[in-house]
Amino acid sequence: MLVANVCHTYYPHIGGVETHVEEISTRLVKRGLQVEVLTTDPSGRLPTEETLNGVKVRRFKSWAPNEAYYFSQGLRKYLMKKSSEYDVIHAHGYHSFPALFAAEAKGRNKLVFTPHYHGSGHTLFRSLLHRPYKFLGKKIFKRADKIICVSNYEKGLVFKHFKIEEEKTVVIPNGIKLDEFKSVKKRSKDYKIALYVGRLEKYKGVHHLIRAMPKLDGDIFLEIVGNGPYREPLTKLSRSLGLESRVRFFQDLSRDELLQKYADSDVFVLLSEREAFGITVAEALASGIPCVLANTSALTEWIDNQNCFGVNYPIELDELVRVVVGTIGRDVNPTKLWDCEEVAEKIAELYFNVKGTR
Helix, strand or coil, X not given: CEEEEECCCCCCCXXXXXXXXXXXXXXXXXXXXXXXXXXXXXXXXXXXXXXXXXXXXXXXXXXXXXXXXXECHHHHHHHXXXXXXXXXXXXXXXXXHHHHHHHHCCCCCXXXXXXXXXXXXXXXXXXXHXXXXXXXXXXXXXXXXXXXXXXXXXXXXXXXXXXCCHHHEEECCCCECHHHHCCCCCCCCCCEEEEEEXXXXXXXXXHHHHHHHHHCCCCEEEEEECCCCCHHHHHHHHHHCCCCCCEEEXXXXXXXXXXXXXXXXXXXXXXXCCCCCCHHHHHHHHCCCCEEEECCHHHHHCCCCCCEEEECCCCCHHHHHHHHHHHCCCCCCCCCCCEHHHHHHHHHHHHHHHHCCC
């Protein structure tokens, strides 16, 4: 079976969708499928074609202002010409153009769609564009033979906004490599760490945590791992509050370095207004770290008041401080983490079912 995973960017770019596509692609190859990744490269600096871990990656130049949209005429033309040569095209990400191109180009191939749908844009400008784009976005859902949602919350949003048939939709959560967390040991220290990992966008809510830092004890430090368009406002905010020594920024960490950051932390905090799943929550829990989460979107599905604790929106700093302090040091015993191998097996089975072969 020849499968194409279509996504806006791919390794070495880092992000939730990118990591998910990389993990399932490499595992599908090990299961005997022939897998290509069709993606874009706004920088124009990466190889246009290369093979990574058995996965052939084709990159097309794209226009991506403020790391959004990823409009690629080259990718669109390629799909229009080659779509029917694939057995299954699996499009990822409602919020950028590559998935739309995959739907428009659908020929004899089957189309699987994982929307990672948040329901709105992540900035005021993107939110304004979100409404007219919805008329185009409907085409992806309509032409898809199967839609994979990564949470029940996302499935509910898709039903509400696009009126999708129940039988077209399945929930398969994102997976993580559970084994890689087992050998990482927490290092001793005489202070505590609150950790955030992810893209630096305003909707992620990191600024709330920075504003709460003056209300937290001086032996609690904040470590922020990631990059994105909201990094500069966050660094300015930390400087304005005199927090240069207690708020630390990191980016471009190796996987081993990131795993050690998780292990050394005492609480993981994600105050995002919109999440379709929350892969960093799963990684924190796998590291044995309790979580403080915004009681919004798919994050509500993690909140159990044992491993993950909720903070209501809009964020009130006193409540945030209370929950963070009460969460530090708690033991973690998660029960609903999916391994990447399990997710890849479910997706491979779905491909064969939708194609009608085995």
